Amino acid sequence: MNAALSQLRPAGASLRALALLVALLAVFFIALGRFSPMLALDNIRQAAPLGVVVLGQALVLMMGRLDLSVGATASLANIVLASVFAGDMANLVPALAATFGAGLLVGLANGLMATKLRIPAFLATLASSLIIAGLIIFFTGGSPRGSVPAGFRTITEAWFLGLLPYSALIWLVLLLGVLVLVHFTMLGRKMLLAGANPVAARHSGIPADALVVLSFVLCSLLATVGGILLSAITGMASIGVGNAYTLDSIAAAVIGGAVFAGGVFLPLGAVAGTLILSFVQSLLYLLSLPAAAKFIVQGAIIVLALALANLRQEKSS
Amino acid sequence: MPWLKGSIRFNLALGLPALVLALLVALVVGFASEDFLRPGNLGNLVNRIVPLGLVALGEAIVLFAGRIDLSVGSVMSLGTAIMATASAGLGWLAIPLALAAGLSCGLATAAGVVFLRVNPLIMTLATSAIVKGLTLLLLPSPGGEVDYLFYEAFFGMDEPLGLPLYLILAVFLLAFVVLGWSRFGRSLYAVGSDERSAYANGVPIARVDFVVFGLSGLLAAAAGVIMSIRILSGDPPVGDPYTLDAIAAAVLGGVALQGGRGNVLGVLVAVVALVLISNAFNLMEINTNVQAIAKGLIFVLALVFFMRGKAGAVAP
Numbered sequence: 301m302n303a304a305l306s307q308l309r310p311a312g313a314s315l316r317a318l319a320l321l322v323a324l325l326a327v328f329f330i331a332l333g334r335f336s337p338m339l340a341l342d343n344i345r346q347a348a349p350l351g352v353v354v355l356g357q358a359l360v361l362m363m364g365r366l367d368l369s370v371g372a373t374a375s376l377a378n379i380v381l382a383s384v385f386a387g388d389m390a391n392l393v394p395a396l397a398a399t400f401g402a403g404l405l406v407g408l409a410n411g412l413m414a415t416k417l418r419i420p421a422f423l424a425t426l427a428s429s430l431i432i433a434g435l436i437i438f439f440t441g442g443s444p445r446g447s448v449p450a451g452f453r454t455i456t457e458a459w460f461l462g463l464l465p466y467s468a469l470i471w472l473v474l475l476l477g478v479l480v481l482v483h484f485t486m487l488g489r490k491m492l493l494a495g496a497n498p499v500a501a502r503h504s505g506i507p508a509d510a511l512v513v514l515s516f517v518l519c520s521l522l523a524t525v526g527g528i529l530l531s532a533i534t535g536m537a538s539i540g541v542g543n544a545y546t547l548d549s550i551a552a553a554v555i556g557g558a559v560f561a562g563g564v565f566l567p568l569g570a571v572a573g574t575l576i577l578s579f580v581q582s583l584l585y586l587l588s589l590p591a592a593a594k595f596i597v598q599g600a601i602i603v604l605a606l607a608l609a610n611l612r613q614e615k616s617s
Numbered sequence: 618m619p620w621l622k623g624s625i626r627f628n629l630a631l632g633l634p635a636l637v638l639a640l641l642v643a644l645v646v647g648f649a650s651e652d653f654l655r656p657g658n659l660g661n662l663v664n665r666i667v668p669l670g671l672v673a674l675g676e677a678i679v680l681f682a683g684r685i686d687l688s689v690g691s692v693m694s695l696g697t698a699i700m701a702t703a704s705a706g707l708g709w710l711a712i713p714l715a716l717a718a719g720l721s722c723g724l725a726t727a728a729g730v731v732f733l734r735v736n737p738l739i740m741t742l743a744t745s746a747i748v749k750g751l752t753l754l755l756l757p758s759p760g761g762e763v764d765y766l767f768y769e770a771f772f773g774m775d776e777p778l779g780l781p782l783y784l785i786l787a788v789f790l791l792a793f794v795v796l797g798w799s800r801f802g803r804s805l806y807a808v809g810s811d812e813r814s815a816y817a818n819g820v821p822i823a824r825v826d827f828v829v830f831g832l833s834g835l836l837a838a839a840a841g842v843i844m845s846i847r848i849l850s851g852d853p854p855v856g857d858p859y860t861l862d863a864i865a866a867a868v869l870g871g872v873a874l875q876g877g878r879g880n881v882l883g884v885l886v887a888v889v890a891l892v893l894i895s896n897a898f899n900l901m902e903i904n905t906n907v908q909a910i911a912k913g914l915i916f917v918l919a920l921v922f923f924m925r926g927k928a929g930a931v932a933p
Contacts, residue, residue, distance in 0.1 A: 417920070417921050419921065420874060423864065427913050428913070430858075430909065431914065438904070547746055550742065554739070560738075590754060590757075592750045593750060595747065598743075598750075599743040599744065600747065603729055603733065603735060607729070607735060
């Protein structure tokens, strides 16, 4: 029991990200001029789509790879969901099936390119994001149709008991899901091992390549969930609506202490990183800075987070 | 050619598949379309080769040293934005201004890689975001103006044998000689082949980082300047596809992603091949969206068939 509990203790990097989040929240409310927990919860509701995407990115990072196609995958989910739904709740099952099917294909393609074709993952996923973007414009002719019915939009617009947005609940459930997968199942332990040292894993009889494919499939499916949640917020199909998630998810994972060498999984850090990005964005909006400032702040955050992590590492070694 | 020996000959040979591909495409398109050999089309080809060639050269130089630069597209866009906003007031001085901005972007990337020890892949992704933000602050939407005088001075009458062709040939020849026979050029390959051994043998790694990323930024900005002269305006997203195109050209031209392999002449031939393929699509009047999909597939194929070494060698 004690051993199981010790696995639940969050890593230092996650705690630092959480501390940063608390500090940022203080700044946010001071800039706002009042304390409003409802506003914070609403921010969480809007951050949920990205938060789910980041969980997937964290899984791929754990395997020592990088997925630069999550944004395109989320955009694809939006287009497929809205067009199959066509605004009618009766199409719920085919819409979800088609959307997840598309996500599954993207993940499989990414995983197979990164393992069987031995293409570096970031280039394989960069290429697949280009192909997905081309396919979206080709099939929609640049003006996508369809919409998400109001009934389905309750998953992001309604609140559970008026206290917690449903989208935040979905985020929480998926967070617990990956947490249990990585820390409490044999499959997840093997993934973590294979990410930390693929050669040793292979020598121990762990199918490292298959687990990499699995991580890409899970990542694409989570990016699809992110795209679905985003579609529920916007309610309509639009080209490239999720594209920003690629950079956002990497930034959030990095703030949460992700390591690019693999073998580290910090789900709590990933959540804190997502919320930090989301509140920074709200803060920029509050200070009425131009939208372009978001990119600059994001790039600066990535560099700063990695630089701080590197300096800390050098000090300790 | 006895002076063309050892690793230089080996690296030149890596570009042979690209040469074969370029010749094949040229032959097929030449026979299939009467428009291909018209001076207007040839001039158009050269005009397209120049920006991609400059970006791909910068990317290749970074790859020789075993790094990668994912910010070249954004820096190129920044170049067009600076030209579009500053050339009306500053005239010709806008060009050195844009080049200096590109150089600064590259040096900032190198500073992050050298002093903050951030992985080049992630560092250039971050630079790319920052540069994109700066570009959008400068020019929120496509527009601005670049005077037609610039176009006349640089592209002339769009004839194939003009200033653009001489410029790109001169730049690549210079790079060929410097990378092949100068101390700096060889140290770059040394770092790309084996950074530890290079360091142990006294190669200044930090200086190599500053030079390769600086050159990459400078060349990307130069491509932006030329692009803005071609479209007579600035365009914030215009450079985005060039990052992948540049890497594709380098890989097709025989450059290894893990560094130390390849030659700039191979890259030039690969650029010509890629431009010829896109020209063939245009002459066959294929939908531009299908072209985008085809480009992605060609890129994957290029990586599968021309990539040397294992995946994972260039983590992540």
